[in-house]
Amino acid sequence: MTAHNQPESQAASAAEQDRGKFHRRPITPAEAQRRIAGYVRPAETEQVRLEEAGGRFLAQTVTAPHPYPHFRRSGMDGYAIIADDLLEASSDHMIWLEVVDNIPCGYTPSVSIQSGQASRIMTGAMVPDGADVVVMLEMTETRVEQERTWVGIKRQVEAGRNITPIGLEVKEGDTLLEQGACIGAGEISVLATFGVHTVTVYRRPQVAVFSTGTELLSVDEPIEPGKIRNSNSLMLAEQIRAAGGEPHLLGAVEDDLELARTMMMNALAKYDLVVSSGGVSVGDYDVMGDLVRSGEVEMLFNKISMRPGSVTTGAVKDGKLLFALSGNPGACFVGCELLVRPTIRQMMNSTHDYLPEWTAQLGRDYSKINSFTRYVRGHVSVENGQVIAYPALLDESNVMVTIKDSDCLIVIPPTTEPMPAGTPVSILKLAVQ
Amino acid sequence: MTAHNQPESQAASAAEQDRGKFHRRPITPAEAQRRIAGYVRPAETEQVRLEEAGGRFLAQTVTAPHPYPHFRRSGMDGYAIIADDLLEASSDHMIWLEVVDNIPCGYTPSVSIQSGQASRIMTGAMVPDGADVVVMLEMTETRVEQERTWVGIKRQVEAGRNITPIGLEVKEGDTLLEQGACIGAGEISVLATFGVHTVTVYRRPQVAVFSTGTELLSVDEPIEPGKIRNSNSLMLAEQIRAAGGEPHLLGAVEDDLELARTMMMNALAKYDLVVSSGGVSVGDYDVMGDLVRSGEVEMLFNKISMRPGSVTTGAVKDGKLLFALSGNPGACFVGCELLVRPTIRQMMNSTHDYLPEWTAQLGRDYSKINSFTRYVRGHVSVENGQVIAYPALLDESNVMVTIKDSDCLIVIPPTTEPMPAGTPVSILKLAVQ
Secondary structure, three states: OEOOOOOOOHHHHHHHHHHHHHOOOOEOHHHHHHHHHOOOOOOOEEEEEHHHOOOOEEOOOEEOOOOEOOOOEEOOOEEEEOHHHHOOOEOOEOEEEEEEEEEOOOOOOOOOOOOOEEEEEOOOOEOOOOOOEEEEHHHEEEEEEOOEEEEEEOOOOOOOOOEEOOOOOEOOOOEEEOOOOEOOHHHHHHHHHOOOOEEEEEOOOEEEEEEEOOOEEOOOOOOOOOOEEOHHHHHHHHHHHHHOOEEEEEEEEOOOHHHHHHHHHHHHHHOOEEEEEOOOOOOOOOHHHHHHHOOOOEEEEOOEOEEOOOOOEEEEEOOEEEEEEOOOHHHHHHHHHHHHHHHHHHHOOOOOOOOOEEEEEEOOOEOOOEOOEEEEEEEEEEEOOEEEEEEOOOOOOOOOOOOOOOOEEEEEOOEOOOEOOOOEEEEEEOOOO | OEOOOOOOOHHHHHHHHHHHHHOOOOEOHHHHHHHHHOOOOOOOEEEEEHHHOOOOEEOOOEEOOOOEOOOOEEOOOEEEEOHHHHOOOEOOEOEEEEEEEEEOOOOOOOOOOOOOEEEEEOOOOEOOOOOOEEEEHHHEEEEEEOOEEEEEEOOOOOOOOOEEOOOOOEOOOOEEEOOOOEOOHHHHHHHHHOOOOEEEEEOOOEEEEEEEOOOEEOOOOOOOOOOEEOHHHHHHHHHHHHHOOEEEEEEEEOOOHHHHHHHHHHHHHHOOEEEEEOOOOOOOOOHHHHHHHOOOOEEEEOOEOEEOOOOOEEEEEOOEEEEEEOOOHHHHHHHHHHHHHHHHHHHOOOOOOOOOEEEEEEOOOEOOOEOOEEEEEEEEEEEOOEEEEEEOOOOOOOOOOOOOOOOEEEEEOOEOOOEOOOOEEEEEEOOOO
């Protein structure tokens, strides 16, 4: 027997030890999420300028400092008048009103409107006191006589037409945005409208990412037999960034308990959250598992009744959460979406912490059976208003290539029967660009 | 009559001039998109490190430099053996094979397997030559005799089990990612797996953003009667960023043709794309419209048969596109999603340039009728696998507050009849975080 870093006599005892590791008590994915949520601590807050707030999560609830619109706004180019002045108007009888003002956008009216008067007004401009309607330009004619301008109208109009009342959209003191809201274009529009030029947001959770495995090459190394490149760290970094966190890539460590311990402890000391991949399977070098079992961290779970990623481990130390995800790319991806993403978002008080769950129909037969819930990478299509979810053809945990084509995870409950196309299923919608 | 920046005698002639502006020839939204697409020029390219490539668009097609997996990979912790060696195995008859190697992840096997031999192997490790199956650890027992280790198995196994063949996921030379692909976590996983540590991506299109309107206050100014804050510029900046562009905020100019001309010409000279809001409505200060009509830029359209935003104007100068969007927040938002976002993505060769179009059912009655196609802000809900789209209760073009709550645009075709709940409709899905 040829050994690698191990004395020969350990072969049998390692197998014995492995058997001990089989006895992990699985908990459900929901229970794992519940246990994690109990340890989430809110991120710190910081002030950012509104133009840099896109994608950040609000750490304050914002209320309206004034109504919106805050003045009676004209919805048309035309003339602001008193509706009752047109009571006698008809196609045979044009009413002439004297034009006493011209109100472009951004100006205040110079005069109030009295009976018999009109103000020329632009879309978006402030309606003068006295006026109760804006008549659109297309309904009018004008004449100038002795340097006085008159506007003629042949139709009756309903009071209130083309005037947006004060506070139609928002009353003063209304809640504009809740704490935890993710700031997108619509939120920015609201905040800018109300003059909120700096916002208090949650600091992006600082997330350490590393991988364990002697088989790992860095991405810029040439390929070698038996080795694979450390793709999980970079994939996790992007998932973390998309979730709202700031990833810190610490690289990879060999399958060595001491190296992994040092890496993990340093990461826990320095960052808000730690995510590793690899070193959790039931094998010789289950270093993250050993570390968790050593008692240096408080274990939350080391098995989840799900595929892929049943060996996912969660732990906490000094109030900071640690996730040891499977090294299989598919399992690593799913574990991050199901456990790490919600954690990052909960740290920022997001109400959209978990992936949105939709109902759908299975797009093709799915024949794998399992006593665990399976999260199958898939693709959503909407056909005649019906959501159809197609499972990826290669969905094993160690398959990498189908991750990029997936925009959902199809939830296959524990089952002993193959599921035919058309079966109603739940899906978790992934955020894709 | 009190004038603002205008001699009194202009009141009538301005109205006359306005009438001239009514005669715009509308084109359909699809035709507007087609005209724009004809002028899109690809963005320049740049190299970025893979860890910074998230959200960027690939400017190269990437093919596989090697198969994946590039070695026969064990899917289990166990023993690599020859399946035929177990032909006599049964619950009554354990077959004993000599353990001749121990292959952790990341190592190459030291020996080939001959009949009667086994190699201890870890999940993800390289299967030795000669072996054609990996038997999982749980199916085995071991004994050590005179410093030789033996593994006992009581069951027959099928050749090929627990071995991932070379190239199962990807063959050498396969296309991994197409030019124009948006790089997310899955794409990063693929690129990292194949050692692509720097990628050629499109430079983010540099997009100038400004607003026109004397009524505009900057976001940090106190509110004033008749004025509103310039919320559109910041909203557009976030939409542009989300589309993949890099916005440059140039501020706001008053309703003054010369100021607007200077702003637009400088922006066209310096940036790849120019987006303005305001100054296109049929009113006294249609400065962007006047500028386009002046012939200094080539007009593509100045009216689109859609609501909101029918007065949206598109033009081109020296091969650069200019969009003059409505100043109404709702219209500005929709115009950017329908016209600017696709342009930015087409510049980066994205195949996902237009908003994804889904079929859905209308969630509540929609009673507005129009001869133009209406893009109604709405909210998508999936109920029993059916996509239901709820129109916002306030969807006028000048309404700002419902933008943030919208995750789709419901396409209401030209109609003279109210549409009851349940009517099949098309929706354009907005990207939301």
